[in-house]
Amino acid sequence: MTDRRKNPWLPVCDKQALEAGQFVEFALITAEQESGKNADTLPPTGFVFLDGNTPRAYLNRCPHMGVELNWMPGRFMDTDNLFLQCSTHGALFKPGNGECIAGPCQGDALTALDVREIGGSLEVRLPE
Ligand code: FES
Secondary structure (H helix, E strand, O other): OOOOOOOOEEEEEEHHHOOOOOEEEEEOOOHHHHOOOOOOOOOOEEEEEEEOOEEEEEEOOOOOOOOOOOOOOOOOEOOOOOOEEOOOOOOEEOOOOOEEEEOOOOOOEOOEEOEEEEOOEEEEEOOO
């Protein structure tokens, strides 16, 4: 487990292994969970993918109702493969910035996570 007080970055996957169209999901350890509070709740999750050649990561939480976007592992895109899509009510989000461009939370956005590459590994910064 990563001690987020010492290192807020969480390794999530090997950059070379991440292919176009692939989504890697991961669990985030919050400060509360690390300290033992809310130990019985599931940790929030996120996902990382390539937007062109740029790795991007978001919390896997729809701004409409706070549920995870996908109902099948690794499936986040709409049928046209243009936008991230929430499987609950169909909201569409731009892959590049998470902005919702259609659906019940239009104008809102996914929560972006900072991504960095260290030694061939992609890491995301744990949220505060
Ligand atoms: S919960 Fe995502 S669009 Fe309603």
